Amino acid sequence: MSADLHWLGASDAVRAFAAKTLSPVDLLQALLARIDRLDPALNVFIRRDDEAALAAARAAEAEIGAGRIRGALHGVPVGIKDIIDVAGLPTTCHSAVLRDSIASTDAACVAKLRQAGAIVIGKLATHEFAIGGPSFDLPFPPARNPWNRDHHPGGSSSGSGAGLAAGFFPLALGTDTGGSIRNPASACGIVGLKPTYGLVSRRGVFPLAFSLDHVGPMTRNVADNALLLDCLAGHDPADSGSAVAPRSHYAAQLERGVRGLRIGFVRHFHEADLIADPEVAVALDEVARTLAAEGADIRTISLPTLGEFAAVNRVILTSEAWSIHAPWLRSRPGDYGKLARQRLAAGAFLQAGDLLAAQRQRKQMIAAVETALRDVDILLCASSMDPASRIEDADSTGRTYPRQARTPFNVTGHPALAMMAGLSHSGLPLSVQFAGRYFDEATVLRVARAWERAAGTDRMHPA
Amino acid sequence: MDTVLMEALARLSGLDKMLAEYPDDLAAAFASATGHRDVMMAPDAADAEPWPPMRAGEGL
Numbered sequence: 001m002s003a004d005l006h007w008l009g010a011s012d013a014v015r016a017f018a019a020k021t022l023s024p025v026d027l028l029q030a031l032l033a034r035i036d037r038l039d040p041a042l043n044v045f046i047r048r049d050d051e052a053a054l055a056a057a058r059a060a061e062a063e064i065g066a067g068r069i070r071g072a073l074h075g076v077p078v079g080i081k082d083i084i085d086v087a088g089l090p091t092t093c094h095s096a097v098l099r100d101s102i103a104s105t106d107a108a109c110v111a112k113l114r115q116a117g118a119i120v121i122g123k124l125a126t127h128e129f130a131i132g133g134p135s136f137d138l139p140f141p142p143a144r145n146p147w148n149r150d151h152h153p154g155g156s157s158s159g160s161g162a163g164l165a166a167g168f169f170p171l172a173l174g175t176d177t178g179g180s181i182r183n184p185a186s187a188c189g190i191v192g193l194k195p196t197y198g199l200v201s202r203r204g205v206f207p208l209a210f211s212l213d214h215v216g217p218m219t220r221n222v223a224d225n226a227l228l229l230d231c232l233a234g235h236d237p238a239d240s241g242s243a244v245a246p247r248s249h250y251a252a253q254l255e256r257g258v259r260g261l262r263i264g265f266v267r268h269f270h271e272a273d274l275i276a277d278p279e280v281a282v283a284l285d286e287v288a289r290t291l292a293a294e295g296a297d298i299r300t301i302s303l304p305t306l307g308e309f310a311a312v313n314r315v316i317l318t319s320e321a322w323s324i325h326a327p328w329l330r331s332r333p334g335d336y337g338k339l340a341r342q343r344l345a346a347g348a349f350l351q352a353g354d355l356l357a358a359q360r361q362r363k364q365m366i367a368a369v370e371t372a373l374r375d376v377d378i379l380l381c382a383s384s385m386d387p388a389s390r391i392e393d394a395d396s397t398g399r400t401y402p403r404q405a406r407t408p409f410n411v412t413g414h415p416a417l418a419m420m421a422g423l424s425h426s427g428l429p430l431s432v433q434f435a436g437r438y439f440d441e442a443t444v445l446r447v448a449r450a451w452e453r454a455a456g457t458d459r460m461h462p463a
Numbered sequence: 464m465d466t467v468l469m470e471a472l473a474r475l476s477g478l479d480k481m482l483a484e485y486p487d488d489l490a491a492a493f494a495s496a497t498g499h500r501d502v503m504m505a506p507d508a509a510d511a512e513p514w515p516p517m518r519a520g521e522g523l
Contacts, residue, residue, distance in 0.1 A: 211515060307502060308502075308504070310502075311499060311502040311503045311504075312503070314499045315499050315500070315503055318495075318496065318499065326476070326477070329478060329481060330476075330477040330478060330480065330481070331480065333478075333480055333481040333484060333485055333488075334484060334485075338488060341481070341485060341488045341492075342488045342491040342492050342495065343492070343495070344492075345478065345481065345488065345489055345492035346492040346493075346495040346496040346499070347496070348472065348473065348476035348478055348492065348496075349469070349472055349476075349492065349493050349496035349497070350496050350499065350500065354499070354500050354503060356505075356513055357503055357504075357505035358503055359513030359514055359515075360505060360506050360511050360512065360513045360514075361503070361504060361505065361506060362513065362514045363506075363511065363512060363513060363514040364506055364511065366514060
């Protein structure tokens with residue numbers, strides 16, 4: 001194998017394990033050595049679990065050697081966002097509030113990964129309770145962007161995005177309530193998918209907002225994203241939001257291309273509702289041109305404005321989050337960082353009528369997106385309107401974080417994927433987003449793969 | 464900002480401790496909530512129902 005084991009994807013690693021050209025122990029040791037060297041400057045990990053991971057890698061090596069393949073991810077390391085329970089490890093939510101909270105059982109998504117043979121490598125940085133960050137007043141420092149450590153990596157699944165871009169692990173789990181998988185995917189130039197609401201169980205994941213929360217796969221390439229989703233998807237009767245969805249094999253359609261697909265380009269998101277950075281706008285046009293050249297039929301379509309979507313998302317998110325955090329905000333406000341304290345307390349000032357108005361508006365927005373998806377197969381739109389800002393520039397971060405087009409698909413629950421659309425002149429990732437029909441992640445991933453294959457985004461890594 | 468209203472609502476919500484220790488953060492939270500409410504529009508139709516819908520029983 002080459003010396004660049006840290007850029008090896010999960011699909012390729014599994015093939016190499018089966019061919020006995022690489023062992024899970026060798027891969028894990030190479031990654032741990034890289035983490036030792038680089039993580040002190042990136043702050044990806046809140047908690048490493050080297051001993052357990054090495055024991056699991058040795059067991060995987062023996063099992064694979066004996067021909068006993070436990071599942072599609074046997075021997076592959078995975079990082080877990082620290083709002084997701086891993087048995088025996090703390091789930092701190094990056095907060096002093098839960099600093100000593102040890103999980104007794106695996107979250108459903110972690111259990112599925114273990115069943116598939118994946119190796120949990122540790123718990124990853126997040127924004128506090130997936131809402132307050134990037135912050136410097138928490139028990140752990142914020143993750144930084146491997147493309148430029150002076151810039152933020154997006155959030156709230158910040159450690160997941162930064163760790164993938166840094167070559168620390170080929171797979172990670174994130175969560176997405178207002179864009180928290182797709183923001184780090186955009187900032188770090190990796191692939192982040194928010195699946196359809198209910199496709200992946202949220203059992204064992206600390207909630208931010210019940211009706212907006214999603215768990216999803218984060219990877220460096222589209223094939224690995226499909227592979228990880230294949231292992232995560234499925235009904236969980238213990239999660240009240242879990243759906244009984246038609247079973248798909250997400251990786252099977254990846255190479256079918258986009259010929260004949262109708263793609264709706266939601267231009268007003270970045271040309272009127274918010275004015276994107278010119279480099280982002282150029283990159284989005286290039287994605288559309290490339291997919292047209294590959295045979296897709298690109299049409300401009302309209303949805304409700306980003307302002308309307310954002311208002312509905314904020315009212316619902318803040319109301320639901322308040323219902324969870326009110327007891328701690330009343331008794332222990334000093335255990336929260338400033339950003340989380342400000343954002344979570346806002347729910348105290350919203351009324352029942354505000355929440356109901358937002359939920360009623362939400363139904364109309366779902367109808368609007370469903371109508372659009374009768375005329376097209378996929379939506380193409382912006383994800384972040386800007387490259388990542390400097391992490392210590394709170395004003396710039398506060399201004400650019402809300403300049404995004406991700407919340408529409410938390411409000412409606414449609415699957416949405418963000419990935420790299422190119423690099424800015426300053427060497428930071430630019431991003432694009434694809435969204436699809438409910439439970440049609442296969443087509444979302446297929447379009448993403450067509451763009452990745454044409455643009456070579458899976459081969460672009462930080463220096 | 465209506466400070467009197469903010470403080471009254473904070474106390475009504477049980478946030479006396481936060482009001483005493485972090486008044487600026489509470490003021491920022493109040494401004495944020497007011498901003499959310501100002502841009503929210505309710506549907507015109509009286510029979511426009513919310514999502515998620517009410518469902519009987521568990522998981523039906």
